[in-house]
Amino acid sequence: MKLLQLPECILGEFEATATPKFAILSNCRDNIHLRGGKRDISSSNLHESFANSWIIKAADHLALLGIYHIWVAEVCIGSADEERNEAVNGLRQRLEKAEVCFVYLHDLPAGVSYDQDVWAKCTFWKQARALPDLLIPPRVEFFDQGWAPRGSKGSTELASLISSITNISTRVLLDSSTLTDFGLGVRISWAAGRTASLEEDLIYYLAPILGISMQTRYDEGREQAFLRLQKKVLRDCRDGSLFGWLSSDEKEVRGMFSKSPDEFSHFAGPHKKYQWDGPWPMSSKIRFCNRGLELQVQTYKLDPYIVVDIGCCEANLSQLKHRRVGVLLRNWSGVYVRAKPAVQSVVFSTAPFQMIDVVQHLDARKASKIRSYFESQDNSSSLMSISQVEKHLTTTLAISTSPRDVLEAGSMPGISPNEDTRSGNATPTSVQLSTGIKRGRSGRPMSSPGSRQEQAGPSSRSYRRSHSDSESSDSDSDASSESEYDDYDEYEDEVIELDPNHPLLVIRSNLVDFVYGQGKSWMSSATYTTPPQDRLPPKKRCRTIDDQSSPALIKYEEGADDHFIARRFDGFYHLACPYYIAKPEKYYKSCLLGHSLQSIEDVIGHLIQHHKEPPYCPICRREFDSPWVRDQHVRTRTCAVVNSGEVDGVNERQRRKLRKRDRVRLGEETRWTRVWHTVFPELAPPESPYLHDGVDVAVAMMRDYWATRGPKLAEGYLGDSAQLDSHDMQTLDAFYRLVLDDLLAKVWDDVDFRSGSGEAGSSETV
Structure with missing residues (x-):
């Protein structure tokens, strides 16, 4: 130097x-x-x-x-x-x-x-x-x-x-x-409006703020230098605010990257649109390819566009847990370009992941050509016009003082701008949203338990391969297995509670007592068993109707005289959480009452989402609520070294192994044992991975009973107590979930089940 x-x-x-x-x-x-x-x-x-x-x-x-x-x-x-x-x-x-x-x-x-x-x-x-x-x-x-x-x-x-x-x-x-x-978008916005004697120097002075180094190439121009900087940054992070830039021309056609730090000016200053200054967690997988950027990302169809989720902007933590932002892309010759780059959408629901290729950067000539093509398509096509799309999109991302306003704005894929997109004064369109809605990861409101069989059948993600597929090579199984769990990684479902004064809550207690009496009577005679270990998943965990004339679940056993004996039973045992078995005093009630694990995919997803290793100090082993608080504690250097002390949770290494080691062809018990060895490599696995004793199986049976018969009983009971026509399915779904929580709590508190004197049904083991 x-x-x-x-x-x-x-x-x-x-x-x-x-x-x-x-x-x-x-x-x-x-x-x-x-x-x-x-x-x-x-x-x-x-x-x-x-x-x-x-x-x-x-x-x-x-x-x-x-x-x-x-x-x-x-x-x-x-x-x-x-x-x-x-x-x-x-x-x-x-x-x-x-x-x-x-x-x-x-x-x-x-x-x-x-x-x-x-x-x-x-x-x-x-x-x-x-x-x-x-x-x-x-x-x-x-x-x-x-x-x-x-x-x-x-x-x-x-x-x-x-x-x-x-x-x-x-x-x-x-x-x-x-x-x-601070997020990338915020840090880049600090460079907006600044000047340098050589235009490339603006980008070179920004590089250390973003934590990267760059090779100097003078005379390449600021735009090319900024493009190189964004590519460099993207290789080392997954902060979606890098894509949160806004153009001043909404009719432009652009690539995924910005042209200037000035396009990030809405992250700070008088027209600031986001109260949250931190990074935007983006669950997408990104890699560079010869067609641009290959994104495995959540998308929402809005002809002729798709809305791509670019990350979670946790702008109002006290009122709404997750507030995500999306940008508009449009297909051109098999790849996507960014259309209407002055527009962003607020995303509240979730959607399946999709693999798409997006152009990184467009020169002026090619952008003009694509823009002319889109305009001709819009004029001749019967697809939704630009003006109609604008009615469903918004650029108003300023934080609402009312959580109700935020929710109303989020019930559509987006809301149209009523004023200049850069002014920060646009007004969102208000759309009525029913209370008590829980949206699944597919982005659709979850239907009632009776129709979707949440508790009775396997997860919708559980088994997508046929028997012949299960005999495929390990490499194929690896790839599929990893993709199965991608949507467990970042977010939980968002639950909106019913209003405390909702009329349905008045009859909640009486309905719970009525259904519990019926369910306990059924449980006393029901028979549960372990599912067959023929390397195929059980088709159902429980019978779906009460009609005794219909086929029950049947287990075939070989008799002494080489005959097959058919035994009727009512359901299969549910799977247990490994942490629930290993440390029941800590996870007993929360895992048992809060989660129903009906497939190995459910078990792995549950571990990834609910048993993630918390941020902790490597010196004193103290646990913290967030990495930021942990880092602040470590910087003080005031704690003493503690050599003992266990931190519960699935770390990143175990998380990868859970995904990669799963093999459908091995059968349910073997797969669960693999999960156990990944999470607890030094502990011997239990004799059975199932909930088959006392209150454990009673809780599982009550879940199944409610899923298969509960809504029908509730509808019959409510028919005399309330007008069902006055409540939509989403409101009833929220109410039914509260009823199920109460039913499980009653099973937990029931002395008969806990003492074993009134153990639910009879059990058979393979």
Whole structure:
């Protein structure tokens, strides 16, 4: 590293491991760029050249701090390619190692107070080089045109003033270590509206803010440099806010990447659309291919477009758990391009994953050609017109003060903009949404338990291959198995409770007592058994109707005289959660009453979603609610080392193994045992993976009873107590779920089942 030694003004080069204490001088008066400084003078006359310069004046202040070496752009950057690359790629490390960064505001009048109007006129705030100089160094000192100290960015008053001028959060100004807590879209927005003497330098100064390094290619232009930066960033993260940019022309046709940091300006400033500043978790899988970007992403059909989910913007945690954002894509010759790039959609439901190819970048000529093609298609096609689509889309992503307003806006794929998309003043269209709705991962409202057989039948994801498929190679099984569980990874279903004054809740207790009496009577005579281990999944866990004349579930056994004996029974045992068996005192009630596991896919999905290893301190083994809180704790370095102490949960390594080791061809018990060995490699597996004793099987049987007969009993009971026509299916579905919760709670509290004196039904084992 080249440093200028003071007061002699001798330029020297130092090894990275032997760098003396040094300061960085930041000055926008000469508008120095990273391509090379103004070092057109020899080392012998540097002191003479700088005799009356601002560098010598800075030296007087640095001497008070015991610092006699400085890094300044116009002296320490040469014109050679190696020096330019070092200046760009070593910028972050250089700023972090510096003892202090002096910012000389040559156009700030001496003695002026903290008047925002006066300070905002300083050209430093609009320079690209100001961004890393403000954010990365732990200590930044400001001086006015008379070289009088004006304060440090670490002071609350000055940090607040700088934040008002630059739209940069005071949190990162006061603590540079929090930089990574901000999403990519927010960090890029800090570069919006800034200038540099060479347009590529705007991107090179942004790179260390995003935590990457870039090769310098001057004369390529800002757009190409920004495209390279986005590709580089995308290889190392899955922050969907990188795709959250907005164009000023909604009729444009674009690629997936932005052209300028200015298109991220809505992430900060007066027109800020998102209260959440953190990363947007994006559950998609992304890879680069010869057709652009290959995305395995959740999509929503809206002819002639698709809405692609680009991540979860947890904007209002107290009112709505997940608030996701989508962008519009349109098919062109087998690949997708971004259409209406000035529009975004609020996404509240979930949808299946789909593999699509999206163009990364379009030049102006090709974009114009595609745009003309789309316009001709819209004029001649019977598909939904652009104006009709606009009625279903919105660009209003500002946080609603009312959770009801947010939910109303989210019941459609999107809402149309009523005003300028960049103004932040659009008004969402209000759509009535029934209360008490739970939406499944398919994006559709979940039907009543009777119709969808939530408890009785296997999961809709459970078995999609025929018997011949189950004999396929392990590699095929691997690929399919991993895709089966992708939608378990990030989000839980969102449940909207019924209003406490809803009329159905008045009869809730009486209905529960009525159904429980009927169910307990059925359970006393019902027969359950283990499913056949013929490597095929059981078709059903329970009979679906009460008609005794219809075929019951039948198990065939070979008799003594080589005859097959048919035994009638009512259902198969449900599978147990491995954590429930290994640590019943901790997970007994929550796993048993909260989840029904009717397939191995259900077991794996349950482990991934509900038994994920929590963030914990590797030093003291303390658990935390979020990685951010854990990291804050670790940074304090105040805890003591604890060598013992177990942290429950499936870690990332186990999560991958759960997906890859599952084999449908092995049979249910063997597959469950594999799951056990993955989660608890040092513990011996239990004799059975099923819930077959006491209250365990009683809870499972009550689930099955409610799923197969409960809604019919409830409808008959409610027919005399309420007008069912006044309640839609979604409201009834929410009510039925509350009834099921009460039924399971009564089974749990029933002394007969817990003591074993009234054990449910009879059991048979294979």
